[in-house]
Amino acid sequence: MIVHLHLVRHGQTTFNRYNRLQGWSNAPLTDKGLADADKAGDKLRDIDFAAAYCSDTTRAQTTAQRILDINEQNGHKRPELHADMHFREQYYGYFEGQDMNVAWWAAGAPHGAPTYNAIIEQYGLGATKDFLKEADPFHDAESDEEYWQRIEGGYALIANNQALHDGDHVLQISHGNTLLSLMHRFAPEGYDLSERPANGSVTCFDFDTAQPIDRAFTVASYNQ
Known part of the structure; x- marks a missing residue:
């Protein structure tokens, strides 16, 4: 079963603005951050999401809700939002x-x-x-090993979602270093990974839920 993951980096926070490390910290979105979320929602307004996931941080949940608001306003059924610590940024x-x-x-x-x-x-x-x-x-x-053990647990949650079907679209609100980590691990050559994913940007992966994690992801686009 292949599901299409639409990974959005959360909107700008005060810590992003002040150039501070923000992993499990819970800084709020700025006005620009709210606009980032709305911009991502507009990009994704025509996608029919079967499920939605985010970390349990306020910045991720606020971004997710604003995207889902716009998606619902454009005629789509609103999926339940699953907020879980496995999707947090690096600690x-x-x-x-x-x-x-x-x-x-x-x-x-x-x-x-x-x-x-x-x-x-x-x-x-x-x-x-x-x-x-x-x-x-x-x-x-977190060490690299500790980090990946937790992140892989998050994708196991998606893979084990019995309500998902082949070809479904899934929204996931993610984080800057996590998106970079996924790209460094799974992207083929040709992507400029010196460019950090922007707040509110969309990165897309095809996730083959039947494959071991090292072979499960195919990059469709980055930092759009």
Whole structure:
């Protein structure tokens, strides 16, 4: 069974505006963030969604509800919204709410990579998670392994949804680093992943629910 996932990055929050790490933190949407959500809703107004998922953060739930409002106003049946912690952004532990440049310097500088992009270029995206956990004095930040174990649990929830059928469309409200992580793991060559997904952007995957997770996703579009 293949379902079509429409992953929307939530609208801009105050932490996005202030360039602060925002994983499990719960900063509210700005006025621009509400407009981001409405813009995504307008893009998706003609899609008939069979299901909708988001993380249990306020920014994701608010974005989802505004998209579903627009979708319903355009004549579509409104699916139940499933909010679950498995769909949360990467957990940054001690560095939650920290200025991003300061946090990534703390993570990468001991390894000779003082910025987020430098860590990726020298060590790969997974190292951004492992280095941040290492730099966290409490070691509460998620490692790459811990992160993927949780994220894969979220997609197991979708795969096990008995109400879904082959060809159905599913809305999922996602997060910036999670979208990048999915793209780094599953995208073929040719995508510019130096460009972060914008708030309110739409990324589409075909999800083969019968396949093991490493072969389950095909990228249809990124950061639209």
